[in-house]
Amino acid sequence: MIPTVVLGALFGYVLARIRFTSWHEVHLMFTLRDLRLVATFALAVLLLAGIWRLVARVAPARFTPPRVPFEPRHLLGGLLFGAGWALSGACPTIALAGLAQRRASAVIVLVGLVAGNWLWGALNDRWLKWSQQGCGTED
Amino acid sequence: MTGAWSWWQGGLALAGISLLHWLWRGRMLAVSGRFTALLRRRRISVDDELAAELARATAEAFPDAPPVTPPRRRWHGTEHLLFLLALIAGGGFAQAFVPAPMELEPSWPVLLAGGLLVGAGTRMAGGCTSGHGLSGVSRFQPGSLVTIAATFASGIVTAWLLGAP
Numbered sequence: 001m002i003p004t005v006v007l008g009a010l011f012g013y014v015l016a017r018i019r020f021t022s023w024h025e026v027h028l029m030f031t032l033r034d035l036r037l038v039a040t041f042a043l044a045v046l047l048l049a050g051i052w053r054l055v056a057r058v059a060p061a062r063f064t065p066p067r068v069p070f071e072p073r074h075l076l077g078g079l080l081f082g083a084g085w086a087l088s089g090a091c092p093t094i095a096l097a098g099l100a101q102r103r104a105s106a107v108i109v110l111v112g113l114v115a116g117n118w119l120w121g122a123l124n125d126r127w128l129k130w131s132q133q134g135c136g137t138e139d
Numbered sequence: 140m141t142g143a144w145s146w147w148q149g150g151l152a153l154a155g156i157s158l159l160h161w162l163w164r165g166r167m168l169a170v171s172g173r174f175t176a177l178l179r180r181r182r183i184s185v186d187d188e189l190a191a192e193l194a195r196a197t198a199e200a201f202p203d204a205p206p207v208t209p210p211r212r213r214w215h216g217t218e219h220l221l222f223l224l225a226l227i228a229g230g231g232f233a234q235a236f237v238p239a240p241m242e243l244e245p246s247w248p249v250l251l252a253g254g255l256l257v258g259a260g261t262r263m264a265g266g267c268t269s270g271h272g273l274s275g276v277s278r279f280q281p282g283s284l285v286t287i288a289a290t291f292a293s294g295i296v297t298a299w300l301l302g303a304p
Contacts, residue, residue, distance in 0.1 A: 001221065003163040007156065008222040011168075011269075012229025014152040017237070019143040021230055023244045030291075030298030036146050041272065043150025044157070048277035051158055065167050068266075068275050068282035077264025078271075078289025080256045085290065086297035087245065088253025091268040092171040092261055095254070096223055097230030105244050112254020117171075118178050120259035135266030135275045135283055136169025 012097040021098030023089030023105070030086045068135050088112065142237065157273050169270030170226075171261040173219040180214060245304045260290075 018040055019025045028034035056063045085091055088109040090098065095113055099106045124130055144152070160168040198206060244250065261267040264286045266275065272290075275283020 001218065004218050004222045005225045007160050007163065007168075008225025009229035009232070010159075011156050012226035012231075013233045014144075014149070014156060014229075015226075016230040016233030016239075017144045018149040018152075019239065020149075022239060022242060024242045024303075025143075027298055027303060030294045032295065036143075037149075039146035040149035040153065043147060044153035044273060045277045047150065047154035048157055048273060049279075051154065052278055055161075062165075065161075065274070065278060068271070068280035070281040070285050074264050074282045074286045075289050077260045077262070078286040079260070079293040081260030081264060081267065081286075082290035082293030082295075083297040084253045084256025084258075084260055086253070086294040086301060088250050088257060089244065090254070091257060092174055093226060093267065093269055095257075096226040099227045100231035100234040101239050102244070105247070105250055108247050108250045109254040109257075112251045112256075113258040114174065114178070116255035116258020116260075117174050117262040118258070119255070120262045121175070121178060124263075130263070131265075132175075132262075133265055134169065134172040134175065135264075135270040135280070135286075136167050136172040 011093065015094055015097040016101065021090075021094045021101050023102070026085065026089045026094075066133075066136065071131060073130050084116075153273060157277075167270065167274035169266060169274060170222075171267035172265070172270060173222055174258075175262055176214070177216055177219050177223075180216060243304050245301070249301075 015021055018037070020037060020040075025034070025037060029037040052063070052065075081091075088095070089102075090106070090109045090113070092113060095106055095109045099110075102109075121132070124132065157168045160166065194206075197204070245253075257267075264271065264282075266283065266286060268287075268290075271280075271283040271286040276287050
């Protein structure tokens with residue numbers, strides 16, 4: 001309970017301090033006019049790649065993250081997600097972290113986000129029945 | 140201390156939070172999964188009812204067998220909700236600390252359409268920028284690499300077509 005709240009608050013704080021929560025900054029990133037956010041993301045990924053390598057060596061029994069083999073839904077989902085991110089300026093996390101900054105527009109994005117998630121889930125459950133395995137292990 | 144953090148400050152902080160999340164919760168950081176878990180609540184409870192029904196039928200058919208207790212899937216809804224609310228609070232605290240300027244944004248139908256696409260796309264791909272982007276790409280998981288490559292390719296094309304508001 002406490003770890004969850006602390007981690008969530010820290011994550012939200014950092015994302016707002018990077019200004020990842022701004023529609024304009026996201027637009028600058030996607031139009032490649034300012035690569036600061038790309039560099040931020042790349043550095044985090046590089047550091048984590050080293051960290052996981054170290055962790056897997058030190059505590060192999062405890063380090064059992066889920067594997068994510070490729071499926072076509074990753075390609076299609078990513079394409080929809082990217083288009084939506086460029087339009088709305090928000091991924092699921094920064095829609096929430098940016099609520100205080102963006103106010104009404106963040107609420108509109110969040111309504112769409114929840115509806116889109118629910119809608120795809122319902123359509124998929126009813127007809128397509130593609131795998132719903134997430135990249136994490138939350139349930 | 141005003142304005143945006145530089146790329147190296149931000150990169151260090153994001154990597155630190157991902158590591159802390161794993162150390163403290165024993166799980167990889169993944170946010171859209173929490174949205175999905177909250178929205179899938181009913182489906183899980185239906186599964187529970189089915190499991191209970193099966194256990195009852197089994198007990199009727201085999202009265203001598205030891206009672207079957209179906210494994211219950213725990214629903215961590217409160218945790219998920221708290222994490223999402225904490226994201227709002229953390230972002231709000233930063234905003235109170237160093238207020239960001241109000242900015243011009245696209246009209247509400249564009250924002251709503253964008254939100255719908257983000258919701259459907261992340262549910263379909265089973266992850267977003269945190270789960271696939273930070274946690275998956277840093278472990279070179281094929282599904283995550285494809286998701287993030289497609290996300291950025293599609294985002295670049297869309298932003299270019301859209302232009303600034």
